[in-house]
Amino acid sequence: MKRVKIRYRKNANGTSSIRLNCFCGYEKVNGKKKARRLIKTLPFHLVTEPASKDEIKLNDYYKIEATKIADEWEKSLLENDILTQQDETKIKSFKLNSKIPEGDLAQKWTNHKGKINLVSPANKRLIDVIVVGTGLAGASASATLAELGYNVKTFCFQDSPRRAHSIAAQGGINAAKNYQGDGDSTYRLFYDTIKGGDYRSREANVHRLAEVSTNIIDQCVAQGVPFARDYGGLLDNRSFGGVLVSRTFYAKGQTGQQLLLGAYSAMNRQIGRGKIQMYNRHEMMDIVIIDGKARGIITRNLVNGKIERHGAHAVVIASGGYGNVFFLSTNAMGSNVSATWKIHKKGAYFANPCFTQIHPTCIPVSGDHQSKLTLMSESLRNDGRIWVPKKLGDVKAIREGNLKPTEIREEDRDYYLERRYPAFGNLVPRDVASRAAKERCDAGFGVNKTGEAVYLDFASAITRYGKEQAHVKNLNEDDPVLVKKLGQQVVRAKYGNLFQMYEKIVDQNPYETPMMIYPAVHYTMGGVWVDYNLMTTIPGCYAIGEANFSDHGANRLGASALMQGLADGYFVLPYTIGDYLADDIRTGPIDTKLPEFEKAENSVRAQIEAFISNHGKNSVDYYHRKLGKIMWDKCGMSRNEKGLKEAIKEIQELREDFYKNVNVPGRSDEFNEQLAKAGRVADFLELGELFANDALKRTESCGGHFREESQTPEGEALRDDKNFTFVSAWECKGVPSKAKLHKEDLEYEEIEVKTRSYK
């Protein structure tokens, strides 16, 4: 029984009538799309609140009867082809509706805010909202929703909301404040973001992001976020890749931490007031959908393994990206795709899964034992120059330890980014910088043992700053020792914690010798498809921050992730969600005893028990590593048809082997990290396939997605705007290989689509 649903409706006299409800696709009534349903009311009813054993027995008997009748009815409908005919009309008539408001681009958000439905303060108290994840997006959304008056339940898998991985963002946050007077504006930030995203993001969403960016800085300063300041006491800025202005606000190399602690403090204020119920160490296991609307989630308490049901009128997913599908990435160990994948499996379309950002400046892999990669902030490219030796002989000598990088003469160094992209130099966008590093290393110029590293050199910045300081302090500018010392002080003040981190990991002093860096998986631009209101294709289910797809197109610019997370959470979602919740003011609390909750809980329990009783021979990490290797080799920095087809096949085989042979030790009712990890890897094994399939279908190169078949004679990415100016939104049809592609065409009204050039 799939198409016929059993519904119970409470009557005033203490009974509940039983109705069978069959969805038969859509039809047009007076030009409007309406769902067509066949409804049958059964001739018996249940006792709503059974008091005696007999009443419970009778209820159970009637429920079984109802199931039988429903089964038979569905069979007869199918036999008469009523449902199959309707199926087709449903597919034809369903079109992704991005709900972009009418009007001028610059006015869309203002107009939209003025027109959407609101929920009155008295009614907000009657409405519950669930937020999954406490990074910048989740924490800020929780705080704001609670301030507005909603009852919020927030979940995170870490031991405290403050530990979400937004905390690791280093460089900064963009905002079109134009404090530096260098010609910045909302329009320029909007334009840079669209161009940086290689014309694959939605214009209206990006413009809104640029509009609210300035509010974020005001808000954070009011919260006590200690941004860097100059001696006049005003906020300082720096520059990031892919732009020609200084619009990035920062707090040393710990901007993400400071912003997250700001959002966390706003949350704490609401937790203290009882408006947010916080659930630490809880993992979302599934979403519950009732009558086609998101009405709650099933969670697992990671400390004692308890499976719990939580009902709400809307569910907000803010669980971040899925970079860990590569096993090695700069994501935290616990970062996972499970929350977004579960909603995908229940009806949310997944958009552009193949758009992944490979960050150019990470610490290279040191050996097989490696568990994660560490990012060195992009801000380092403000002052660091990237190079490899010009001569292969020098490369060999360096690898053998017979030559130090500092001994290579200036004319024997290849500053390849400055050579290839003179206008932007070392500050080209991330995808371009990453591919350029790979190109040099593939050509044999990699400077460490594995051949996968390039230099990031601060020597000239140290000299430049040193001379400046000597001049300011009226000291001898020609004394190299003094200049170096002064220069190092400046660099330490700017990047101290990053240099310290590098030294601890690599055991080399980056003040004296150039850093070694190599690209690594860092961020995923793809994610759950959402409309302008940030709602997914499941009514009442929203996705914000990195978990959604909307703002960064095929490549994200530096310092924009923090901006998007906070924009969604503080300034967008809390208002757009009201438009949906306005219809829910009379719904009353969601009953978690409903059969939909029961069913979702049972399937969660079944999966957990299956893992525990599997007793296979390989650990969860064994599979995760294997998946990561397939992804990195075949769906990494450059992709081709043959590799992607192989990847799909290999992932399918690996997934099959995983369910047969995975070993999850321990019990389900205790703190069991392996069990939690097994569920996450199971989802990665499905996502990986969809990822490869998406990359296969998109035969153009754009942003972080580089198809070897589509490049210019100089080796630059070649977009195919005629055929690919759309968002790929995948609908789940059971297994990843059967996922159905829907296309949202991207229309650029304001911006002329051009070839991206940083030369």
Next chain:
Amino acid sequence: MNLTLKIWRQPNSETKGKIETYKIDDVSPDMSFLEMMDVLNEQLMSQGIDPVAFDHDCREGICGMCSMFINGEAHGPDRLVTTCQLHMRKFKDGDTITIEPFRAKAFPVIKDLAVDRSAFDRIQQAGGFVSVNTSGNTQDANAIPIDKHDADKAFDAATCIGCGACVATCKNASAMLFVSAKVSQYALLPQGKVEAADRVLNMVNQMDEEGFGNCTNTGACEVECPKGISLENIARMNREYLFASLKG
């Protein structure tokens, strides 16, 4: 490197724990301490032994989740690092390493090396914020210039990652360094000054309720703090507290 590990094993908060000894071979000096623990856990699982539970997440020294007491020191022998940034090159072949959880009455053990630090969250909930709504209708960010020295000091205090090393290290299991860092950050900024008095009273009150000990100025917390939070913050908090109490 070949090592002997003595690790605290405790199945849950109700059961008594004890030290177990494990041998581990072929440890690379380039491994991080937690990667060594990963290898150990793979080894234990292949022998049918329950892997050692420990908290960890970002593995780049910023989330504050990892929490091990290694050879009698919070986060191990290296300075200004968390356990995840500690590398095996700090140890020698043949070493015996003792690994325990962060211990304090206010940090009950969940399992093995994982402890419950939600007391820290509750202290923050008692007052670790500026009471401003997130409407975005605040004044321009540059409306109030802030002395660079104050801004820098506030930032230094704000870098606390809430790992709890200060508590684990302190012979009194005092949380003064943690609480004072937050109090100082806000007290140094004009945005936080408005409610500074209420904040310090509420946070200190909650700290006492959670069962943390008192401060006797031994300074061990400052030494072991992976972020180098200064003792100056405790002095500042004491001043703030005294001032707030007198203001009454």
